[in-house]
Amino acid sequence: MIMSDTPKPAEMNHSSNGSPWIEGVGLALSRNDRYIFTDLNFSLAAGQILQVEGHNGSGKTTMLRILCGLTLPSEGEIRWCGEDIRKNLAEYYAQLAYVGHAPGIKGELTPLENLELARSMSRPRKEADAEQVLERLQLPAYCDDVLCHNLSAGQRRRVALGRLLMLDARLWVLDEPFTALDPGGRKLVEELLSGHAQEGGMAVLTTHHVVNLEGCIVRGLQLGT
Amino acid sequence: MIMSDTPKPAEMNHSSNGSPWIEGVGLALSRNDRYIFTDLNFSLAAGQILQVEGHNGSGKTTMLRILCGLTLPSEGEIRWCGEDIRKNLAEYYAQLAYVGHAPGIKGELTPLENLELARSMSRPRKEADAEQVLERLQLPAYCDDVLCHNLSAGQRRRVALGRLLMLDARLWVLDEPFTALDPGGRKLVEELLSGHAQEGGMAVLTTHHVVNLEGCIVRGLQLGT
Amino acid sequence: MSIIPNWLYQLSSPKNFYRFAGIASNWCGWIALFLLVVGLYYGLVNSPPDYQQGDSARIMYIHVPAAWMSMFVYMVMAGSAAVGMIWRIKASSAFANASAPVGAMFTALALATGMLWGKPMWGTYWVWDARLTSELILLFLYLGYMALQSAIDDRDTAARATAILALVGMVNITIIHYSVEWWNTLHQGATVTKLDKPSIHLSMLIPLLVMAMAFKFYYLSNALRRARCELLERERDKLWVRELVGENNSE
Amino acid sequence: MSEASLGTAFISLLRRDLMLAYRHRAQMLNPLLFFVIVVSLFPLGLDPDPDLLRTIAPGVIWVAALLAAMLSLDSMFRSDFDDGSLEQLLLTPHPLPLLVLAKIVAHWLISGLPLLVLAPVLGMLLNLGSESLFPLLATLALGTPVLSLIGSIGVALTVGLRGGGVLLSLLILPLFIPVLIFAANAVGNAGAGMDITGQLAFLGSLLALAFALAPLATAAALRISLN
Amino acid sequence: MSEASLGTAFISLLRRDLMLAYRHRAQMLNPLLFFVIVVSLFPLGLDPDPDLLRTIAPGVIWVAALLAAMLSLDSMFRSDFDDGSLEQLLLTPHPLPLLVLAKIVAHWLISGLPLLVLAPVLGMLLNLGSESLFPLLATLALGTPVLSLIGSIGVALTVGLRGGGVLLSLLILPLFIPVLIFAANAVGNAGAGMDITGQLAFLGSLLALAFALAPLATAAALRISLN
Ligand code: HEM
Ligand SMILES: Nc1ncnc2c1ncn2[C@@H]1O[C@H](COP(=O)(O)OP(=O)(O)OP(=O)(O)O)[C@@H](O)[C@H]1O
Ligand SMILES: Nc1ncnc2c1ncn2[C@@H]1O[C@H](COP(=O)(O)OP(=O)(O)OP(=O)(O)O)[C@@H](O)[C@H]1O
C-alpha cells in the first residue's frame, strides 16, 4: 500500500533547516466497519509535491480530508513539523489552502466578491489583488460582474483555484484540480503548482490524469490494492 | 464557427433509409443580451458521434442543454428526423438520455434504487437489470447498499452513467462523462460509446480530454473563436 | 404572424416601440395633466358636497379612480406579460414590468385615501374587511411580482417567470371585485359600475370619470417611459441603440 | 421495445418522494411539530379562556395549516434541482404536468394528510365543539390540497433563486388567502349553527380549478426556471 | 507576512451572509413584507373583532417570529454545505465558534431584527394597546436572538447527517417553547397591567446562556457533521 516513505534521517533534516514538513503516520480509516485503507504513511518536505493515486473509491478524497483535519482518522495522525495537527489547528490552518471536489465558492456572488471573501477569511498573501488573480487565471473580463452560478463549470473551477493565489499558504491540498478545465487551464494549474513548489511550498493533489510538473520533486502515494 | 456541416444529400440519405438523425439549424444563444454563440449548425446521423469542443465558457454545456430542449435558443431550432423537437417533445425524449454536470441521482437512495427509478421514468431497455448494470460499470459489490452520497465522486458518476444502460435511448447526450473517472472507468465509457454507435445509436459529448473511439465516425463541432 | 396585425408586429420591435413610446408618453403626459386639473377643479371646487358625508366625500375623486386603476393596471400587466411570454416580444414584457410599480403606487394610493376616508366614515382607519384586505393583498401581489423580477438576473427568464405569476394572480382580481357581494362588509357596494343605473348624481359622476381618465393617461405616460428605459438598457449592444446614443453625443 | 408507461412513472415518482421523506424523518416532522406548536401556543401564551379559544380555534388551526404547508413547500423541488434530478424529470417522455402532480400528491400526503389526522386532537385542545369537527375536517380535506397545488407554482418559480423561503412566501401567501378566508369562515359559521355548503362548494370549486391548472402552471414554471 | 485578523473574518462573513440575503436593495423589504403578510393572516382567518385581535396579538406576532426563524434556519448552513463553503469555514485559522456566531448574528439580522422594527406597526394593526408595546419589543429583543442561537445547533447537527433521526425537531422546538410561553405571557400580562420583570429576567438569562453555549455547541456539531 505504501509506495514511497521517507526514512527517519530525512525528517531530521527538515527540522534542522527550519522549513516545515508534513507527515501522516499509521493512518487508517473505516466506514461502516469496513476499512477503506490501513497503515498509510507518507511524508512531504518543503518544495515537494505529493500525488495521491488510486482507482475510484480507493479513498483519495477521504485521505485529503484527513490531511486537512476535516475527517478524523480511525487510527494514526497527521503531523505538521512533527506535531499532531490537532494540537494546534489554528496555526496549521493558517498554512493550508484546500480546494476540494466542491468548489467552495458562492454561486450568488461574483468572482471578485468570492476571492475577496476568501482573502479576508484566512491569512492573505500580501501582494494579492483579486482582479489580477482573475486575469492570471484567464477568466474573461465580462465574467467579473456575472454571478458565479452563471459561469461555466471550468470558469467556476478557476475562481475556486484563485483562492490559492489569494492566500499565503505553504501547503496546498487539491482534490482533482484539473476537473472541468480545458487544456489551457490545465497548463496554467501545472505552472501554478511548479511555481509554488519552487518557492518552497508543498502540495498534495489527486488526479486521474497525467500531470506534467517539470522541475518539481513529485512523490507518489498509491491507495487501493 | 462551423467545422463540420453535413451537405443536403446526406440528409436525404438518412431519411430514405429510415434511421433517425438530428440536426441543429442556425442556433444562437444570448445571456443577458450578450451572445454566447451565433449561427451554429450541425447534423448527426445514426451511428455517429459528435464531439463538441471549445475552451471553458465557450458554451458547450449550454449547447447540450439546447439540444435536450432544456434551454430555449434565442434563434434557430433542433430537428429530430427533420422535425422541430418542440413539436413532439415526448417522442424525442423517449429516444434521449442525458447525463449532465450534475449527476441527477439522489444521494439518499442506493445505487440500485436510483437505477430502478431511472428505468421506470423513461423507456426502459428490455434486458436491463440494475444489478448487472452496476456490475458492468465495475461498481464494487459493497456499494449496492451504500447511499449514493457516501460514494466517491467516481462511483457516483458511474451510477449516473448507468442510466444509459437502463434506458433504450437512441441519442446519448453526455456532458463531460469522463469527469472523476479513473483510467479504467474512462476506458469503460469509451467502450460503451463505441458499442452504442455500432448498434446505430448517436451520441453528443463534450470533454476536455483525448478520447479514443476506435471504429466510430466521430465528428467535431468547435465552439468559441 | 397571422394572429397579430402587421402594424402591431412592427410596433413590437424594440426600435419602433422606443420611438413610438417616446412620442406617446409625452402626449399622454400632457393629456393627463390637463384632465387632472379639470377633474380636480370640478371635483374639489365645483361639485356639491355629498348630502350624507359632507366634504369628506371629496376624497372619492381620488380614491375611486385609484382603486379602479389598481385593478385595471394589474389586468393590463398580466395581459401584456402573457403576450410577452407567448410571442417572446421584449417590448410587451418591458411594458408589463413597467406597469408593476405604477400599479403598486395606485394600490397604495387607494389604500391610503381609503384609510383617510375611513376615519370620518367608519371611525377607524382600518378594519379587516374583505374588500380592504383583498386590496392589501393586491398590493402584495404587485410587490411579489417586483420581488420575483428582481430576484432573477436573466431578463428573458425573469419575464417569463413573472408572466406566470401575474396570470395566476388574476384569480385574486376576481375575488377583490366580488368581495363586496360575497361577504357582508363595511365597504360600499358597486354604485358607479352598476351597468343599468348608476346610483350617483351626474354632477359627481362627471368629475369622477374625468379623474379616472386622467389616471389612465398618467399610467400610460409613466409606464411607457419606464418601458422605454428598460428596452434601451436591454438593447444597449444593438446597433439602433448605438446609433441613437451616437446621435445624441454628436449633438 | 417495451414502451414507457405513464402509470409506472407516476407511481415510482410518488414512491420515491415518500421514501425520501421517510429517510428524512426529521425534516418530515418539522412542519407537523410546527403546526402543533403554533396551535398550542395560543392556549399557552394567551389566557386560556375556553370561550376565547373556541372562537379562535378555526382560524388558528387554519393559519397553522397554511404556515406548515409553507414550511414544507420550500424543499419540494430544491433538492431535485440541486442534484440534477429535476432536469431528468423534464427529459422523460411523459407529460410533465402529470409528473408534477405526482410530486404534489406526495407533498400533500406528507404535509397535508397528517394535519387531517391531528386536527381533531387540536380541535379538542382548543375547545372546539363537536359540531365544528366535521366542517373542520371537510375544509381541511378540501383546502390543504389547494395549498399544495398553488404552492407548487410558487416553488417552481423560485426554485433556482436565492433568498428562496421569504420570496416564496411573498409570492404564495397572498394566493392562499382566499382558501383561508373561506375555510375559517365555514368552520366558524358551523359552530354558530349556520349552513356552510356555500363555502364548501367554493372550496371544492377552488380545488377543482387548482387541480386542473396548477400542474400546468407548475410545469411551465419549471421549464422556465431551468432554462 | 500579514496576519489573519479575526475581526476582518467576522465582519466579512457577516457581510457576506447579509449580501446573499439582499443581493438587491429591493430584497431588504422582503422580510418586512413577509411579517405583514403572516400577521394579516390571523385577522383574516379569525373574526376581525378589535378586542379579540388585541388579545391574540402577542401570540400572533410571536408565531410570526417563530416562522421567520424556522424558514430561514433551514438554509442557514445548507447552501454552505452543498457548495463546500462550510469546509472552507472550518479550515480558517480562526476559532470556529466565533465564525459561527457571525452567521448566527446574520441570521438574526435577517429574521429577527425586521420584526422588531415592524412590531409597533403590527401591534397597531392588531389593536394592541400602547402599554403593551414596550414589553412586546423587549421580549422580541431578548427572545428572537435565542431562537437564532438555539436553532443553529439543530441545523448544524442535521446539515450533513441524513436520516439522522428525529433529532432536529425534537431538539430545537422544545427549546423554543419556553421562549414563546414566557414572551407571549409577558406581553399579555403587561396589557393587564401586571409586572413582567420576572419573565424578562428569565428571557434575559436564557439569552445569556444561549449566547455562551450555542456557538460552541454549533461549532462542535458542524465538525461532527462534516466528518
Ligand atoms: C383602506 C380603505 C379602503 C380600501 C382599500 C378601498 C378599496 C376600494 C376598491 C378596491 C374599490 C374598487 C372596487 C371595484 O371597482 O370593484 C373601491 C371603490 C369604492 N370605494 Fe373604497 N376602499 C376603502 C375605503 C373606502 C371608504 C372609507 C369609502 C367611503 C365610505 C369608500 C368608498 C368607495 C366607493 C364609493 C367606491 C366606488 C364603488 C364602485 O362604484 O365600484 N372606500 N374602494
Ligand atoms: N458510510 C459508508 N459505508 C460504506 N462505504 C463508505 C461509506 N462512506 C464512504 N464509503 C466508501 O469510502 C470510499 C470513499 O472514497 P473517496 O471518496 O475517498 O474515494 P476517491 O479515491 O476520492 O475516489 P474518486 O476517484 O472516485 O474521487 C468509497 O469507496 C465509498 O464507497
Ligand atoms: N447571466 C449571464 N450573464 C452573462 N454571461 C453568462 C450568463 N449565464 C451564462 N453566461 C456565460 O455563458 C457561458 C456558459 O457557458 P457553458 O457553461 O455552456 O460553457 P462550457 O463550454 O460548458 O464551459 P466548461 O468547459 O467550463 O464547462 C459562460 O461563458 C458564462 O460566463
Ligand SMILES: [Mg+2]
Ligand atoms: Mg475523490
Ligand SMILES: [Mg+2]
Ligand atoms: Mg460545461
